[in-house]
Amino acid sequence: MKEQSISVVAKNGSRGVFMKMLVISETFREKREEVGILVFEMLNKISGIVKSVKDKSL
Numbered sequence: 122m123k124e125q126s127i128s129v130v131a132k133n134g135s136r137g138v139f140m141k142m143l144v145i146s147e148t149f150r151e152k153r154e155e156v157g158i159l160v161f162e163m164l165n166k167i168s169g170i171v172k173s174v175k176d177k178s179l
Contacts, residue, residue, distance in 0.1 A: 149156070
């Protein structure tokens with residue numbers, strides 16, 4: 122009887138995790154454009170910093 126309840130919990134647990142992942146991926150899909158813009162801006166800042174550091178070292 123114990124083994125059966127454990128397997129049920131495992132199934133329900135993994136299903137819960139899967140649903141959470143689905144929800145996260147859905148919200149991420151909505152925010153992907155915002156995130157993409159943020160990442161792009163960060164990359165631009167980083168490359169700008171790298172360029173300025175290279176210029177200073179030269």
